[in-house]
Amino acid sequence: MTSQTIDLSSDIENQILESDKPNVDITRWETLKNRALDRMALRGVSLLQLAIETMPQDDGMRRNNNTVETWAACIEGWMKDGHKFREPGRYFNQQPLAEKIEAQIEEWLDTQDNEQNNKFGEPCFVATSVATNIIEKIHKARVMQDLIEIPSPPGHGKSSASVQYQLQCRKSEGFDAPVWIITLRETNLTLKILLLEMARAIYASGKSSDHVIEPDERMEVDMLEKSIERMATYHRGGVFIFDEANHLGRFIGITRSSGGTIANTLRTFIDRKLFGIALLSNGEMFQRARELKSIQITSRITCERPIKLTENDILLIMQSWGVSGKKELDWCVKMGMGEGGLRTLVKAFRNSLYDFGKINHDSLMFYKKA
Template sequence: MSNIHVLGNEAAQQTTVIMRVRALLESKAINGAQVAREIGVSPATISQILNDNYKADPGTVIEKLSAWLELRTQKLARPANPGFVMTQTAKQIMDDMTYAQISQSIAVIYGASGVGKSESLREYARNNPNVWLITASPCRSTLTECLYELAMELGMEQAPRLRGPLARAVRKRLVGTEGLIVIDEADHLDYPTLEELRILQEEVGIGLVLVGNNKIYTQLTGGRRNEDFARLFSRIAKRRGIHKTKQNDVRAIADAWGITGTAERELLNQISERPGGLRLLTKALKLSALYAKDEPITVPYLKAAFTELEGVE
């Protein structure tokens, strides 16, 4: 009875392996030729095993398939690139954006470069309806160019290019949407553009988030805070200054990448303190993953990636 039980377990395990491989092939995640190549047998052997017409004892091949499935599971479990990571800073930014959208008010988020502002904006826009994100720049700093960029984001392909008709068309499109306009790099905007956005936000009842470096806040307060800027400043409901990378953010990113070693995490902290902060850190991790291939990301890989990014010989 004992031998029969053992044989029954082996047959059940072999059946499970075959079913898992069949499911992978049916999902188009991989094809039979790839599986055959990775375990070192012919495609015909794989086909015969899966179709239950393999003439010899399939035990050895199924053992290879079982080991291959285990290795594949481990590789997929290792987050080579986890994508967006919800850090403490990201959550704060998204909370501010949610508040601005729900309360139909203005929020200003400003501070150092590379702390995760832009990534957080994009993630919020991806996951929430009626959020329109545009990026200002030197050539999109004037009123007409900024409004036209917004019109394109709103899907207004036939928007007029003249300032007056353009402003009226954008207003008509936004009425009743209860949406959120987000302007990244808003420090490029001139005063007439900021004032037009303020009036637009009030008239159509939407949220507005202005994001940029410290200049955007200085622009609304500091030495240039005359009566006109005071009118705009008084309507800002929420302000968020982010002036350096948080260690909690670095820890969250390290966790997402599966990096647990003390030396590796300390090096990540050091990299995050360089100009560019989390942006540089993420680039270093991506390059480290390429260097490491299927191996864990360790200090030598991180140092090599950082050296390459910094251009140091």
């Protein structure tokens, strides 16, 4: 009898909580959120940049670091939960914060639609065989919680494929989907800086325990590593995507001993099955480790076969840009299959549109690089 009373009380309490929730058009929220995510992916816009470009000024707030970061946090919360910030404002004529966010983002999207790049009809994403293959391999690293190197020549679309994978996961799983992208470069090729970037990426997902301290540069390597391990337990099934991972391969055992240290640290995360790691590179990581007979690394890396463009991929890119014709196809195949791949081809398209207002054989012939 007691248990029935408890269950009944729980049901009543849940009904009361549900009745307190404001009515929300979740379909509209999801559509607007996905449109914003699409545009952010197309333009490479970060959450902070989106906050800067959408922050309202009608309330007289000064645009400084504190208010921009607060607005960014509000947008992030809104993207994670469509029911958030729906409470009425303090005054009778003050709209809920969620509605203000949506109004600002809609205005931003309308502005984007009128930008010069969009007048050119630049496509958001083209699912070439290379991009599809890269996305599949990233997902493999995530599902298997493995360390996988995904080699492909420069300009074949590795970066855009990784952004597209993250975008797909955010749409299907929520904005806090555990898919983190870090671009390796000269300035972050030290163990501490890289661990700090990883810790901050996980922390920003927002599912960590209240006992987790926000990572900062004052934390030492061992503390950062422990922080990553602790936070990763709240994000099981995640994946880190390291773009430009060829930088890491170049420095293993050569000019920076930290290259080997970073590689060894990454593989310990895999050993503990904390998350998967996808290394987007030109193939240097595995090759360099094999040359140095680093069994600790080579035995843990799955190096996929190099992914290369096909002529059909070139045709898909042409179609997405509205380019056709036999001469145009021959020129584009020669350009796209050469050094720089799709990056060089798309750059020629964009310059052709800017300089001549069209893309045809005559306008493309202006670029003699082919």
